[in-house]
Amino acid sequence: MGLGYSLVCKKCGYSRNLFAGCGMMYNRVLREETEEAKQGKHGQRLRELFEQYPNGCIDAMNNIYYCPDCRAVECECSLDFYRPKNADRDSEDDLFGPDMDELELVEAHTHICPRCGKPMREVMRLTDSEPVDCPECGETLESGHMLMWD
Numbered sequence: 090m091g092l093g094y095s096l097v098c099k100k101c102g103y104s105r106n107l108f109a110g111c112g113m114m115y116n117r118v119l120r121e122e123t124e125e126a127k128q129g130k131h132g133q134r135l136r137e138l139f140e141q142y143p144n145g146c147i148d149a150m151n152n153i154y155y156c157p158d159c160r161a162v163e164c165e166c167s168l169d170f171y172r173p174k175n176a177d178r179d180s181e182d183d184l185f186g187p188d189m190d191e192l193e194l195v196e197a198h199t200h201i202c203p204r205c206g207k208p209m210r211e212v213m214r215l216t217d218s219e220p221v222d223c224p225e226c227g228e229t230l231e232s233g234h235m236l237m238w239d
């Protein structure tokens with residue numbers, strides 16, 4: 090289950106739909122992202138982490154990231170790296186099932202802005218408390234109705 094947001098700029102008409110969370114394909118996405126991370130496709134750092142913690146895992150949840158510098162908004166796979174608290178745990182177990190409690194964060198993945206190359210920050214929820222600005226004109230974006238998807 091995930092959340093869909095529609096962002097609209099009332100000033101210039103910019104609009105964007107974003108989908109956060111995970112859908113029914115989550116397990117497949119997780120497996121693909123894990124394989125890619127092990128092959129170094131998500132950067133050298135993640136590959137090293139998998140070598141260091143062979144039974145570690147990544148969070149393949151889609152999160153929303155915002156660039157405070159150029160106001161770019163992106164929806165990307167989290168790729169934060171976790172390891173089981175119990176080192177005997179088999180990595181084939183359903184990681185990121187109901188047992189987030191059994192995992193501890195090793196390192197949060199740094200998301201780089203595709204427009205300006207600066208680090209982006211994660212936006213937990215697109216609400217009034219965490220407004221994002223229009224990439225085109227800088228006006229605060231209205232966060233439209235949330236759509237549930239799966």
Ligand SMILES: [Zn+2]
Nearest residue numbers: 098101223226
């Ligand atoms: Zn605008």
Ligand SMILES: [Zn+2]
Nearest residue numbers: 156159202205
């Ligand atoms: Zn940027």
